[in-house]
Amino acid sequence: MSEALKRGEEAIAVQSEASLNLIDVSLARIETLFADPKSDPEEMYRCATDIVSLCAVLPDPALSEVARSLCELLDHSIETGRLKPQAVQVHIASMKLLHRTGLDAQASQEILESLTRMVAKLDR
Secondary structure (H helix, E strand, O other): OOHHHHHHHHHHHHHHHHHHHHHHHHHHHHHHHHHOOOOOHHHHHHHHHHHHHHHHHOOOOHHHHHHHHHHHHHHHHHHHOOOOHHHHHHHHHHHHHHOOOOOOHHHHHHHHHHHHHHHHHHHO
16 A cells, blocks of 8 residues: 555545544534424524535445434424424434434445435325
8 A cells, every 4th residue: 555545545544534534523513402302493494514524535425314314404494494303303313313323325325215215204
């Protein structure tokens, strides 16, 4: 392995860890905001978009997909003025399952499919 390739992999590892740490902060902030009924959904939205951006350096896109789905849910809630707490809660739980757990691609896909089914049920 060339020296340049090693340095590149080391830089990616450092950036990945930094991103994971910032995702920890954003996810904790989303949980704190969700726990406060008076919180602004736009702040949750901003935290979720931060997670989407931070996931760019991660190999598994599942966490980014859930955060993007949460953004869509919150965007709709902001437009309608009606937050769907159960749907937000399912998204938070899904992100926690996907973040730093080392799940394989199949397990991540199962979580995404479960989230899709749950959100569909809550939309009825």
